Amino acid sequence: MSTQTPQRPASPGLRMGRPFGIPVYVSPTWLIVAAFITYTFQPVVANSLPGRGTLTTYLVAFVFAVFLYVSVLLHELAHCVMARYFGLPVRRITLYLLGGVSEIEREPETPAREFLVAFVGPLLSLGLAGIGFAASMVIPEQTILHVLVWQLWFSNAIVGVFNLLPGLPLDGGRMLRAGVWKLTRNPITGTAAAAWFGRGLAVALVVGTLGLSLLPGQEPDWGSLLWSVLLASFIWVGASQSLQVAKVRARMPQLQARTLARRAIPVTPEVPLAEAMRRAREAQAGAMVVVDHDGHPTAIVNEAAVAATPEHRRPWVTVGSLSRTLEPSLVLPADLAGESLIDAMREAPSGEYLLVERGGDVYGVLVTADVNRVFSGV
Ligand SMILES: [Zn+2]
Incomplete structure (x- = not known):
């Protein structure tokens, strides 16, 4: 994910370092998600590694949570490095509950650049997934390394595909925005269209999950329903903010x-x-x-x-x-x-x-x- 937010939260969290000169922060909310991932992933690890102690399986699950966020960080770095390449100032990257946010302070000047800055993120995630999948073929099964690599390639594939969904604030939404911008030669039309697609995605996500859980013979899965509502509200809010930005931009010419x-x-x-x-x-x-x-x-x-x-x-x-x-x-x-x-x-x-x-x-x-x-x- 990648957004261009003008607002600046007071403290984004703990500063972790400056890869490529870009400050990286980890929000305290990350600890919640790390605990959640460790807890839900531990049974999977225990299943794949029979005979290992509970402590070991929890540790492996935690290491997975950390590496998952390292891959999210790499995804964000890809956006930022590409933005830098086009001369756009990058303020920072923050890792938080739902992933990562790159704060890029200016918009790319052309639709092609907008497309590229958005596309490199999912491309990197899918690249990591590909490398992970290839590696998992040669690493001996029922080892800790195999469990980690297998789960990481799969998670990165999901991160890559999810972010390609065509609606703001997702990367796919920015790619769609670039396309509409190119066709209509109007970035504001591009933002508005991609924002409405984002709202549509949010609704589809909830309706889809709800529909699946109501299928005959299905036990409603409250966990994934809650998760999809959380994601959908994040997408809805982001899309609405983009729509707001588009409306403000549309009034800009009156501003003299x-x-x-x-x-x-x-x-x-x-x-x-x-x-x-x-x-x-x-x-x-x-x-x-x-x-x-x-x-x-x-x-x-x-x-x-x-x-x-x-x-x-x-x-x-x-x-x-x-x-x-x-x-x-x-x-x-x-x-x-x-x-x-x-x-x-x-x-x-x-x-x-x-x-x-x-x-x-x-x-x-x-x-x-x-x-x-x-x-x-x-
Ligand atoms: Zn992204």
Whole structure:
């Protein structure tokens, strides 16, 4: 699996190392799954290795759980190394309950690259499965090594095939997205189509498992039903997030700092708030920029602080005390638009930004709430 998530969980877990310079983390939830795999796999090991002690079979089952996740890590590394090759920054890989996540910070520029970054993961898993299968043919049976290699080739085959299913957030979904993108020349259409396929997959997974367990003469298998509901909800949530991203992207062209800007009036810092607000109303301006006595902007009046100041206090508070000093990151070119605008705002989170023309003249003030309004109702 591989996702491009803008959000950053506070602590992804324990840092394990930096293969190829990519930080790898293991989430504490992995321990739950390791315990679960060890517990359910131990009877299989005991069956294949008659005469071995219980402790040995549990140990072998645990070693299998570890190697399974090593193969998942290799799958994720394949995505990341390919992404790096195309010049995309990779933040990290996290191994967690349901597998692994690669956080790649930018999208590939072309559908072909998108396809390749997605495809190398399952390709690597299927490659490992092939090597494992070949090895299991020559390793003597009823040995610990044989049990491990046999189960690992089979698990990697499942990981490879499952990830090829054509729906986001699975790799197959990204390959489908690349295909639709190529056909329609529109990445947003690609994302939306692959996301709807993902939702379809989630429903099919639950309905399929439920159908199988309701077949006549079948005992309902609660374990696999629970597992399929867990997987299906993971796929549904991932697909819905992708759909959300597609909707946000579709609104991007409307996002232009210049058209969203509020007209701003200049005020010197010692002016009382009530007076500054009166001037702003008179000029029909939606924002106030604090300037020094030469007229150079030094700060922006903070809307939230203004709103929090009670009416009767406003004649006694100066605008200077309610303003945020203009750091260079709060001054943006008026021509900024789309994702570059979002990036610039994300770089320096603030309620207001000063928009300037190329020559340095003040154009107006961009209020973050106005930008968010473009996306509300998405
Ligand atoms: Zn993958």
